[in-house]
Amino acid sequence: MVKLTPKKKKRPHEAADLATAEGRKRARRELVWGDHGFLRARFSNLHRIAPDMWRANQPSPRQVVAHAKARGIKTIINLRGASTKGYYLLEKEACEAAGIDLVDFQVFSRDTPTKEAIFGARDLFERIEYPALMHCKSGADRAGIMSVLYMLLHEKVPFAEARQQLSLKYLHVKHGKTGMLDAFFDAYERYNDGRAPEAWKxxxxxxxxxxxxxxxxxxxxxNFGTKVQIDKILGRE
Incomplete structure (x- = not known):
């Protein structure tokens, strides 16, 4: 008889206390090692996509300060959502110190966007203070779809131009589940197939x-089984 051992339930992650030296060290470890911050130390995937909007990967506290000083950033849109992990706690602290409004707007990279998220993005772009910067972890996928939406809904650029924000140039790779983002925009293109650009719905x-x-x-x-599954290789969220 085989005895099955029940799986242990994961304990909820408790936030580090930044008011203590040990808590701050722990938050720093979570940022640098747990969240792969060491890989972003010399590469920020930072791009200016419009006069008042930037996109990037997860910024360190030092980079938050640099964004405020060098670019006059007033708002940072965190596309990962609020968290108890060190990367978020340190970013929030840095934004408060720099006078930047940190807005949490969670987006998913391996799912088709909901209607609520799309209209929510439109409303978000209308109410925030600029200049602004939006980021996810890698700056490739969630920052990509939001950049397409920003260019379409706020900057009013042609669809073909806006869609370039979701491309390999920004490290977006569609040969994994992140290809769902491409499938979403493909569906819009197919709907308008055969129409002149000015006649698109x-x-x-x-x-x-x-x-x-x-x-x-x-x-x-x-159709996903025929695609190259590289999500685990890339370590995407």
């Missing part, structure tokens, strides 16, 4: 009236 009208999130996701997953 407005993007938000398509999202509201025609976009079937689960259908796009299902179609992608059905």
């Amino acid at each position: 407005p993007f938000l009208d398509w999202v509201e009236e025609d976009y079937d999130r689960m259908a796009v996701k299902t179609e992608f997953l059905e």
Whole structure:
């Protein structure tokens, strides 16, 4: 008879106390080692995509200060969502010290976006103070889709130009589940197939009236087995 040992439940992660020396050391370890901050020490994947908007990977506290001083950043949009991990606690502290408004707006890199998220992004871009910077962990996927939305909805650039924000130039690779982001925009292109660019249905009208999130996701997953699965290799969230 085989005796099965029940899996231990993971304990909720308790936030480090930045008011103590040990807590600050722990937060720093979580940033540098747990969140791969050492890889970002010399590479920020930083790009200016419009006069008042930047995109990047997860900034260190020192980089937050640099953004405030060198670029006059007033708002940082954290696309990873709030967290108890050191990378977030230290970023939040640095933003408060630099007078930057830290806005948490969680986006997912391996799922098709919801209608609520798309319209939420539009509203977010309308209410924040500029200049602004948005980031995820790598600056490739979540920062990519949000950059496309920013260029479409706020800067009003043509779709083909906006979509370039989701490309290998910014380290986005579509040959994994992050390809769901590409599938979303592919669906919009297919809907307008055969029409002149000026006759395309407005993007938000398509999202509201025609976009079937689960259908796009299902179609992608059905074809996913033929794609190169590299999510684990890249270590993406």
